[in-house]
Amino acid sequence: MSPRTQPRRRGLRIAVWSLVTVLVVAAGLVGVVLWQNSYEMDEQRVSIRHAGHTLNGVLAIPKDGRKHHGLVVYVHGDGPIDATHDDGYKPMWEANAKAGYAALSWDKPGVAGAPGNWLDQSMDDRADEAAAAIAWARARPDIDGDRIGLWGASQAGWVLPKVAAKAPVSFVIAVSPAINWLRQGRHNLLAELRADGATAARTKAAIANSDTTRRLLERHATFDEYVKAMRGDADGMTADRWGFISKNYTADATQDLRALRGIPVLLTLAGHDINVDTADTERSYRNVLDASGALTVERYPDATHSLLKRSIxxxxxxxxxTALFSPRSLFADGFLDDQRQFLKDLGRGSNAIP
Structure with missing residues (x-):
């Protein structure tokens, strides 16, 4: 063997073993991702008929061997959200499953191939949709019709009490729910300006634009009138979005919350919420529901509006x-456990309706 051949063979061996090492590490990482994104529940696609069209849903059933489960019906927040919220709901569904509860969610109209357009909906339309889903679930032999409740986030704050007024529900989990559309919008505007370190002049201009928008809404202005008032700068606003806001800007949950009296309610609030005024929300819920003794409030100082850890x-x-390697760790400490415990306590009667 020539002296030149030996280094070449050594180099080839090093390259081969380096490739093997990379492949082993890659396979290990893929295995971790698959393991971390596997959940203790069985998911099935379902179809729910409502108002002449189909809701494309997902039903997640606990793997506990039981043939009868309670159910958490998920009501989305704002935006084009699919049934799993891009898999973001799955850690919560697993927490439900550990407490013996199934989870039901569906694609918003116009999302993931579903018919319709979610921007055509009012909050009452969304409540009708959820009530139809509850009726569908109650007819299933694997769902306990006496243990069906609601989970809703953000914009769902206007929907949850409307659903409870239309259909019997045995509990509600309200995550960062809003109370008043216009107050929430102003809170969000000012919070974002503060976070951006906006100058006084910029803040004054933004408030002026917001006030102009409110006046346009009050006189039922068209989208073209809005664009003209904004001097041609729609700033991301579309005709569909303008129509959606026009339908819903008067939303206020204060009076509707009375439909939740006597129903166990878990209210979860974040410490860094720039979307919703959590003090206003807690005050409103306590004013209406505290006398019934069925309200539980949990606060997460480190969380953002979506109840994710702020640092993440x-x-x-x-x-x-984190979503790839430890998706359950996305959420604020205690958030998933508190929901699981709330559901488990329902079964023990500690949150039973008086």
Missing amino acids: EQSDVKITF
């Missing part, structure tokens, strides 16, 4: 890697 949500890289 502030970094796209952290969100991506």
Whole structure:
């Protein structure tokens, strides 16, 4: 063997073993991702007929061997959300499953191939949709019709009490729910301006634009009138979005919350919520529901509006890697456990309706 051949063979062996090492590590990482994104529940696609069209849903059933389960019906927040919220709901569904509850959710109209357009909906339309889903679930032999409740986030704050007024529900989990559309919008505007370190002049201009928008809504202005009033700068507003806001800007849950009296309610609030005024929300819920003795309030100081850990949500890289390798860790400490415990306590009667 020539002296030149030996280094070449050594180099080839090093390259081969390096490739093998990379492949083994990659396979290990893929295995971790698959394991971390596997949940203790069985998911099935379902179809629910409502108002002449079909809701494309997902039903997640606990793997506990039981043939009869309670059910948590999920009511989305704002935006084009699919049934699993891009898999973001699954850690919560698993928490439900550990407490013996199934979960039901569906694609918003116009999302993931579903018929319709969610921007055509009012809050009453959304409540009718959820009530139809409850009726569908109550007819299933694997669902306990006496243990069907609601989970809803953000914009769902206007929907949850409307559903409870239309259909019997045995509990509600309200996550960062809003109370008044216009107050929430102003809170969000000012909070974002503060977070951006906006100058006084910029803040004054933004408030002026907001006031103009409110006046346009009050006189039922068209989208073209809105664009003209904004001097041609729609700032992301579309005709469909303008129509959606026009339908819903008067939303206020204060009076509707009376439909939740006597029903066990878990209200979860974040410490860094720039979307919803959590003090206003807690005050409103306590004013209406505290006398019934069925309200539980949980606060998460480190959480953002979506109840994710603030340190994670502030970094796209952290969100991506955590979602891949430890999706349950996305949420604020205690958030998943508190929901599981709330549901378990319902079965023990500690939150039973008086």
